Amino acid sequence: MKQFMQGNEAIAEAAVRAGARMFAGYPITPTTEILEYLSWRLPEVGGTFVQAESEVAGIHMVVGAATCGVRALTASSGPGLSLKQEGISVLADERLPALIINSVRYGNGIGTLVSSQCDYLRDTRGGGNGDYRPFVLAPSSIQEAVDLVGIGFDLAEKYRMVCMLETEAALSHMMEDCELPEMQEPHRYDWGMDGHYTHPRIGIFDRNSVQEAKEWMVEKYALIKENEQRWEEGYLNDAEYIFVSYGLPGRSTVGAVETLRAQGEKAGFIRPITLWPFPEKAFEKISDHVKGIMTIEANATGQLIDDVALTVKRQGKGMIPVYTHPHIWGVAPRRTIIDDYQKMKAGALKEVY
Known part of the structure; x- marks a missing residue:
């Protein structure tokens, strides 16, 4: 019950x-x-x-x-x-x-x-x-x-x-x-x-x-x-842009991706459940033709991005640009994450790796 x-x-x-x-x-x-x-x-x-x-x-x-x-x-x-x-x-x-x-x-x-x-x-x-x-x-x-x-x-x-x-x-x-x-x-x-x-x-x-x-x-x-790697994923088979986020921001990110898909955007997500061991296996499913990966984080400087970039490089996908647009605290709402997506897609954000 x-x-x-x-x-x-x-x-x-x-x-x-x-x-x-x-x-x-x-x-x-x-x-x-x-x-x-x-x-x-x-x-x-x-x-x-x-x-x-x-x-x-x-x-x-x-x-x-x-x-x-x-x-x-x-x-x-x-x-x-x-x-x-x-x-x-x-x-x-x-x-x-x-x-x-x-x-x-x-x-x-x-x-x-x-x-x-x-x-x-x-x-x-x-x-x-x-x-x-x-x-x-x-x-x-x-x-x-x-x-x-x-x-x-x-x-x-x-x-x-x-x-x-x-x-x-x-x-x-x-x-x-x-x-x-x-x-x-x-x-x-x-x-x-x-x-x-x-x-x-x-x-x-x-x-x-x-x-x-x-x-x-x-x-x-x-x-x-x-x-022991655990994660949730969505739409990796055709995604051109992929979000990586965990916890409550990860929950918002899943919702934002669902909204973007309904609008015809080829977005996908990986939500780590084990932060260690980091779910590297999830990244094996992404294409070399992905145009960008972005972490959504609730901190000031970006921390999750380091593991994302290292995993992508280890798997021979080092040419994929990796971005972060951390939101210092709280839980970023869907509309904010969608704005982040538009900035990444338009080239308004500088890649970190």
């Missing part, structure tokens, strides 16, 4: 239904409702909620829960996630699965409270010190966010690594119909510490040599890239 829910509360309930039984975090706009919801919901199902004294403390509590084999999560936004990077790097080092929710707001330092996508490069590149990647999932609706919570826990557990659900402030606070999943029985990872060191922790360098550790990491990430 569908329910009309706020984004944050739907995400929190989806985590409980996916078997999460521990949350530790610190209040921050725009994710505070996740803390508030789980503060009463987790105890109802025998779980543990901790409002930590800081973001740093919260992520290390998640490290402890994950070490013991419990499905655990935390939530924050830009500056809070920056403070959590040390603990996220520890999770990666110890091969510990966890779900980390980042509802992105715009700005450097403490930033603003405005919805944005300005954390793309930090999150897809690992963020903390070291040499690792997390899964990064980007929903474009509350229903998709609910679905990706369960998928995120499963991916984190399957590959024993961190998974980030990268939402946006607007998605956190909007309300939509969504269908919640059935309750899963909570379970402990079979390798979790049990007080008797039956299953010792295994760091990424628990190998016979540095070279073996390197080869293991390269093979692991190659396997993930091959098997």
Whole structure:
């Protein structure tokens, strides 16, 4: 049965239904409702909620829960996630699965409270010190966010690594119909510490040599890239101009492309759902005769465009011009994206790559 829910509360309930039984975090706009919801919901199902004294403390509590084999999560936004990077790097080092929710707001330092996508490069590149990647999932609706919570826990557990659900402030606070999943029985990872060191922790360098550790990491990430790319696409078979966008701007972009197609324009789209691994396979379907590719982003300088241009170049399509016209924050409406299209088509925008 569908329910009309706020984004944050739907995400929190989806985590409980996916078997999460521990949350530790610190209040921050725009994710505070996740803390508030789980503060009463987790105890109802025998779980543990901790409002930590800081973001740093919260992520290390998640490290402890994950070490013991419990499905655990935390939530924050830009500056809070920056403070959590040390603990996220520890999770990666110890091969510990966890779900980390980042509802992105715009700005450097403490930033603003405005919805944005300005954390793309930090999150897809690992963020903390070291040499690792997390899964990064980007929903474009509350229903998709609910679905990706369960998928995120499963991916984190399957590959024993961190998974980030990268939402946006607007998605956190909007309300939509969504269908919640059935309750899963909570379970402990079979390798979790049990007080008797039956299953010792295994760091990424628990190998016979540095070279073996390197080869293991390269093979692991190659396997993930091959098997776990997710995206939505439309009209790539005949598109002369292609938009690439994710999250809520991606949702607007899909609508803009549908409008353009109705007007006879040969436009297409790729909406990444996994920001890492980046959906390179989607770009294999585009023609060498495409006249332009444009990213629609909610940041000031363009970040997604780097992965788009690199993918196009790797696939031998480097002669296709790649544009971006980022809209610093918020969610660009269809009419604005259509204006971007007309500027690109008329040659009024300078290609970036």
